[in-house]
Amino acid sequence: xxxxxxxxxxxxxxxxxxxxxxxxxxxxxxxxxxxxxxxxxxxxxxxxxxxxxxxxxxxxxxxxxxxxxxxxxxxxxxxxxxxxxxxxxxxxxxxxxxxxxxxxxxxxxxxxxxxxxxxxxxxxxxxxxxxxxxxxxxxxxxxxxxxxxxxxxxxxxxxxxxxxxxxxxxxxxxxxxxxxxxxxxxxxxxxxxxxxxxxxxxxxxxxxxxxx
Ligand SMILES: Nc1nc2c(ncn2[C@@H]2O[C@H](COP(=O)(O)OP(=O)(O)OP(=O)(O)O)[C@@H](O)[C@H]2O)c(=O)[nH]1
Ligand SMILES: [Zn+2]
Numbered sequence: 183x184x185x186x187x188x189x190x191x192x193x194x195x196x197x198x199x200x201x202x203x204x205x206x207x208x209x210x211x212x213x214x215x216x217x218x219x220x221x222x223x224x225x226x227x228x229x230x231x232x233x234x235x236x237x238x239x240x241x242x243x244x245x246x247x248x249x250x251x252x253x254x255x256x257x258x259x260x261x262x263x264x265x266x267x268x269x270x271x272x273x274x275x276x277x278x279x280x281x282x283x284x285x286x287x288x289x290x291x292x293x294x295x296x297x298x299x300x301x302x303x304x305x306x307x308x309x310x311x312x313x314x315x316x317x318x319x320x321x322x323x324x325x326x327x328x329x330x331x332x333x334x335x336x337x338x339x340x341x342x343x344x345x346x347x348x349x350x351x352x353x354x355x356x357x358x359x360x361x362x363x364x365x366x367x368x369x370x371x372x373x374x375x376x377x378x379x380x381x382x383x384x385x386x387x388x389x390x391x392x393x394x
Pocket of ligand 2: 284285286287288289353355356
């Protein structure tokens with residue numbers, strides 16, 4: 183049942199848990215931290231590190247737990263309220279922190295997301311935009327998929343008149359290594375509904391979301 187259906191049954195405001203498993207993705211299973219620790223030890227040894235050194239003894243365990251933390255999304259409650267006043271202008275939450283791992287190198291990409299929507303019958307608790315970004319960021323990702331899945335998920339749960347997501351991030355796989363292009367930032371956007379179809383709404387959203 184989505185937020186709209188729950189609200190219609192239970193009254194003006196509703197809260198229900200959004201579990202990571204509602205997020206479509208590829209190849210997720212349970213995390214086996216002990217197996218990850220053994221694999222991290224093998225990897226670090228293959229890279230020439232001496233894991234008997236006292237400073238490195240616990241490194242495989244730390245590495246496994248850190249990667250598990252970065253790839254295991256947390257459940258949260260999605261709270262929506264009746265849009266009693268019929269508020270129909272843009273709501274935009276800017277500068278939501280983004281921290282994720284690129285699925286190609288398993289190196290971090292970090293930046294900000296700007297998430298906006300045009301309400302219809304329901305409005306969303308403001309903190310839930312940041313939680314929604316975090317839900318989709320805590321997994322090996324591409325920036326494009328992160329941007330689109332946040333927008334699609336909001337559209338599905340909230341049924342707004344329009345939704346838009348802009349993500350701006352630095353990919354350490356191309357700034358610290360490889361192309362070594364420090365200072366490059368990648369911008370992606372997804373706009374749906376009226377924010378996509380109505381040129382002035384779209385322009386307003388993109389102007390506000392892309393303002394440095
Ligand atoms: N489209 C997209 N590409 C990404 C993202 N994160 C990393 N990449 C790219 O994935 C590509 C992987 O390319 P490969 O040629 O297989 O990997 P590589 O040999 O390590 O390439 P270099 O990074 O160019 O050294 C690179 O161009 C990365 O910059 C992302 O979020 N979106
Ligand atoms: Zn990468």
